Amino acid sequence: MSKFPFDEFADALAANDEYIKTFKYSGLTGTAQKGLAIVTCMDSRINPLSVIGMNSGDAKILRNAGARVTDDVLRTLVLATYLLGVKRILIMPHTNCRMAQVDEAEIHREIDTKYGIDTSELEFKTVADQKASLIEDVNAVRNYRLLNKGVSVGGAIYDVATGKITPIDC
Template sequence: MQPEEFADVLAGNDDYAARFALAGLEPVAARGLAVVTCMDSRIEPLDMLGLKPGDAKIMRNAGARVTTDVLRTLALATHLLGVTRIMVVAHTKCKMASATSDEVVAAIEQSSGIDVRSLDFQLIRDQKATLAEDVQKIRSWPFLPPGVPVGGFLYDVDTGRLTQLA
């Protein structure tokens, strides 16, 4: 029995499974790359970088923020999964870089009635400065192998271009 709320995506999975070709793919990053980016639907990390499944480890969250969980995951990726370089990719027109905390809280409360004032949404005042800070968090994380290259990039959602900023 398929719940009606998920019928469309389960049908899509049936099609995917019928043509599934990734069996046997190694769990390591074949191109040695980890990418931390935003959950924004306008970003297609593999296509954006000319990669294919298995080439990179992709971590996504609101605002492409380097959180404790991202750092934990990068430690595992660099020591166990073949990652030898890391990209942090923010993007233009990011809601996390244009909304205030009050606006986010009000929008959520208005749509759901839930009080979310206790949550830290890690909003971004200055996108370039925040990107540089997040890149530095990774570079100074003591649980990564020394000398792992880390770069900070901005993806333009209107052109598809990537620019290195940090």
């Protein structure tokens, strides 16, 4: 069994030592205090809570490449809407997203060419039309039979250049 690679994570562990000196979140619960879940991209340019003026404990954040609704996102939203106080879901992809700039074949080819790894068994869920994919994902959540009833679901695109979110009619 491998040991934890302390040298590779030294910066993160040192930062955590500093973080715990002023840690202030021990009183939070696992419930989304503002009743919101955000499905967004893993892109490091996005700080989901800051984008909507919220703080730790206010919302549930689900992140993946392209902010796509997957089986795992649906599973998590079911739990969030029944057990963790979520009454609203915002699906929020962003501008200048790599998943919206290439197609599935290009991503597979690039990884295979650069690293010699065949990823064809994976679906990366790239998007040819970001607005159409967002509408499809919003409707998939709205129509998911296991989601708690009465949950509001909306979609918006986050602009990484300006910080603005633009709601999309779905």
